[in-house]
Amino acid sequence: MADTAAEGIEDLHINTPEDEIDTNYKPPPEKTIEELLEADKEDESLRKYKEALLGEAKEGKIIVDPDDPRKVIVKKLVLCVTDRPDVELDLTGDLTQLKKQVFVIKEGVSYRIRIEFIVQREIVHGLKYVQKTYRLGVPVDKMTHMVGSYPPKTEVQSYTTPPEDAPSGMVARGSYIVHSLFTDDDKHEHLKWEWSFEIKKDWKD
Template sequence: MSGEPEVTRTPEEEEEEEIKSSYKPPPEKTIDEILAADQEDESLRKYKEALLGEAQAGAVIVDPNDPRRVIVKKLALCVTGRDDVELDLSGDLTDLKKQVFVIKEGVQYRIRIDFIVQREIVHGLKYVQKTYRLGVPVDKMTHMVGSYPPKTEIQSYTTPPEDAPSGMVARGSYSVNSLFTDDDKNVHLQWEWCFDIKKDWKD
């Protein structure tokens, strides 16, 4: 039987293919280059200065010992009427699997990512989340977070609302692989965490 042999991709190659954008990102520019452009347009110049804020005064460096431009600090599970449940992403990421979120079946929730941008503007941030049950992928979502200037304070992105699965079949333990990346395929942070779907919050 003739024909081309089937090409099998590794999970890493599939991941790289999945996070590729369908558009070509604009060329990356420094803060100085952005401010220098369109100087003759007074309204545009003022708009850019207001948008960039403290970043225009020079490189914003929150942690001089950390060379990264994006420092992911925290993931929070947000449900209306309940306190946010948070995961600290600044420590040992291997400990995250020991902290299991409990989610009531059918409830609507959001995920908030807290992060710091330092040194330069970061373009086209993306949050990619893959959910597995018993090692089998059951859900995947990719959210365009956007472009952010460096700031001394924490910046946040909250996903649109998601409905947790419901029913006896849906109850059980799930593992999640989360990835914070950008248009240039820089992996700012990749981590794994877990949650349980239960009949009730205290079930």
């Protein structure tokens, strides 16, 4: 089980089957804030739109953590279930300890995953959240979410996945390992981490 799961985390990169569906797709060239503002500057409405979108970033380079050279700092993963308290994973510490904090999910319930992150220094293009789920070392699910492009901001930004239904039934109950990756169009791996959840008949079982 451990060997298979370990191989899985190495397989978690952005060349997923979902990415390969559109073989003609090419990400747009990476542009700085200055280049974006300079382009089409004669179009007044477009200029105002871009300035509104960029907000405080157009005033100068935003650096939230000068000691961190990354453009994207992933802060936390949050499990969201209607009428239940949010459950959070802190992604700023020792990532090897995350599997010890096991999320409990009631079978059949609808849930969402929210990723909270900070963008600093430059605009990041085409963020993606890739997730592979394993049961007993065997891959059972894989999904890729297009998060979008984000300007640098001093405050935390976030992306919430569409609702997913947890599996149900006796066979579905048990422990799962998830390998998560936050990446972008330019194939930068902003963060890769591993976490766990357990499907139970009820929240307190």
